[in-house]
Amino acid sequence: MALDTNIRGTSHMAEVATGGLLRVQPETDATGFPERVGGVKMYGANDEGNITGAVKLASPEVDVDYRTRVSQDLLLDEEVHNYAAQNTGKTSLAGSTMVAAFAAGQFITNNSNTVAVNTGMVYNSRAFFPATGTQTLSCDMEVAFTAQPTINTIIDFGLFTPGAANPYAPVDGAFFRLNAAGLQGVVSYNGTETSTGVFPLADGTGTWAYTNNKRYQFIVYLGGVEAVFWVNDGTGAVMLGHIPLPTAQGRIIMGGAVPWAIRHAIVGGAASTVISALLGAVNVRLGGASVGTTAAVQGNRLYGSYQGLSGGTMGSLAAYANSTNPTAAAPSNTALTANLPAGLGGQGLVTAAAAAATDGIWGSYQVPAGTVNVPGRRLVLRGVRVDAVNLGAAVATTATTVQFSLAFGHTAVSLATAEAAATKAPRRIALGFMTWAVGAGIGAQPQNGALTVDLGDAPIFVNPGEFVQLVGKFVVGTATASQTIQFAWTPVYGWE
Numbered sequence: 001m002a003l004d005t006n007i008r009g010t011s012h013m014a015e016v017a018t019g020g021l022l023r024v025q026p027e028t029d030a031t032g033f034p035e036r037v038g039g040v041k042m043y044g045a046n047d048e049g050n051i052t053g054a055v056k057l058a059s060p061e062v063d064v065d066y067r068t069r070v071s072q073d074l075l076l077d078e079e080v081h082n083y084a085a086q087n088t089g090k091t092s093l094a095g096s097t098m099v100a101a102f103a104a105g106q107f108i109t110n111n112s113n114t115v116a117v118n119t120g121m122v123y124n125s126r127a128f129f130p131a132t133g134t135q136t137l138s139c140d141m142e143v144a145f146t147a148q149p150t151i152n153t154i155i156d157f158g159l160f161t162p163g164a165a166n167p168y169a170p171v172d173g174a175f176f177r178l179n180a181a182g183l184q185g186v187v188s189y190n191g192t193e194t195s196t197g198v199f200p201l202a203d204g205t206g207t208w209a210y211t212n213n214k215r216y217q218f219i220v221y222l223g224g225v226e227a228v229f230w231v232n233d234g235t236g237a238v239m240l241g242h243i244p245l246p247t248a249q250g251r252i253i254m255g256g257a258v259p260w261a262i263r264h265a266i267v268g269g270a271a272s273t274v275i276s277a278l279l280g281a282v283n284v285r286l287g288g289a290s291v292g293t294t295a296a297v298q299g300n301r302l303y304g305s306y307q308g309l310s311g312g313t314m315g316s317l318a319a320y321a322n323s324t325n326p327t328a329a330a331p332s333n334t335a336l337t338a339n340l341p342a343g344l345g346g347q348g349l350v351t352a353a354a355a356a357a358t359d360g361i362w363g364s365y366q367v368p369a370g371t372v373n374v375p376g377r378r379l380v381l382r383g384v385r386v387d388a389v390n391l392g393a394a395v396a397t398t399a400t401t402v403q404f405s406l407a408f409g410h411t412a413v414s415l416a417t418a419e420a421a422a423t424k425a426p427r428r429i430a431l432g433f434m435t436w437a438v439g440a441g442i443g444a445q446p447q448n449g450a451l452t453v454d455l456g457d458a459p460i461f462v463n464p465g466e467f468v469q470l471v472g473k474f475v476v477g478t479a480t481a482s483q484t485i486q487f488a489w490t491p492v493y494g495w496e
Helices: 294-301
Strands: 044-047 056-058 071-081 091-096 099-101 106-108 119-125 136-145 153-162 169-181 182-189 192-198 216-222 226-232 237-244 260-266 277-289 348-353 360-366 379-391 402-407 427-436 451-454 460-462 469-474 484-495
Touching: 071 294, 106 216, 119 277, 136 153, 153 277, 169 260, 169 348, 182 226, 182 237, 182 402, 192 237, 216 469, 260 277, 277 379, 294 379, 294 484, 348 360, 360 484, 379 402, 379 469, 402 460, 427 469, 460 469, 469 484
Parallel strands: none
Antiparallel strands: 044 056, 071 277, 091 119, 099 106, 106 277, 119 260, 136 216, 136 277, 153 169, 153 260, 169 182, 182 192, 216 226, 226 237, 348 484, 360 469, 379 451, 379 460, 379 484, 402 427, 402 469
């Protein structure tokens, strides 16, 4: 069927070529006339409009060299509150009368059930996370509330630097706020706050509501020029609101980095009802980054470097008593002798022994076993350093030579542990020898200096519940009266 309608633009009529075909001239200058070029434009839906009533689309970016911008999330922190005591190496907790607690697999902001005015608490990561450039810093928090919004009560949670004193008001950051009016998103720029207003229920109307004690995943995305607030109730994530860059501000937040934090404060009068926020897990990621890292390095970033894991022993894992010299002890083959370092590294003092075939445990550490309250982490050893000096008396009669090795992977402390279906014998690698010649005085280091073994290309993995030990054996020597060897051993490690 022929087309009888004339096709005319603002000044020209379309032409028909021989054979009745519409003549189409392709545009050859895409740079000068992009509007004349046909093509498919790509968009992704950030929000279908379920809450705000407006669909939000975003297109991928192409750089000046025609590459589509692609990136991965870099995991900066994760903390699952399934333990009964605070990980003081990773987090800070302060309060005024209001008492928080770690219980029932969660962190409880108001475990004391107070409603008294001028009480509050704040719990936050010691680490700060970068909010720079075009990258997006995001924080996921699994949170439930034990009651509906309560008069004179404020609960803030997300990415912010808290104030130093009660009521610990945020001084910089982007976060969710629950108060008597409901839930909203807030940006604080050095204390100047901008709010989304109370989040709507659906299609821009009503007030967003939650079910008491139901855990929701709240997500805040913090960029240089926008903060976006999302919630996932288990059926899918929806955007609750966003805050574009306020006119008077250079960036969304003033600081270049913020911790994750949650604070609960009762201000202006007594609370009308007891309420707590129940925090399950926290996850912090940096989007738009392209930073290569190993699992062990990332583990140290998440779980802490050279310190106890969440749910386990807090503080340093190395056995170094402050301002205290170690007490001399004779190593055993089947147990760690009292006074020798029970830790992942440390200092110790060993009495000189006669040459023998006996291996002795000079230092020992057991990787925490995985439980519902202590997440199992593999220890990744990437190196070991051992240093020592001769003390007590000069080397006499016979040189002193100690052979060192690393024992790991055994399921019981004894080096004589046998391999069986339910037990593991220690695996061993040699670390080297230390020798002091006859006459070596007090304070002398071994002839070849410290021992350093780099395991970077072939790291050792020690599973939860297994041991790692520094082992020494006197292959030359006599039990010279008063002679001792003071040593320090340092594993280089990470967590997976």
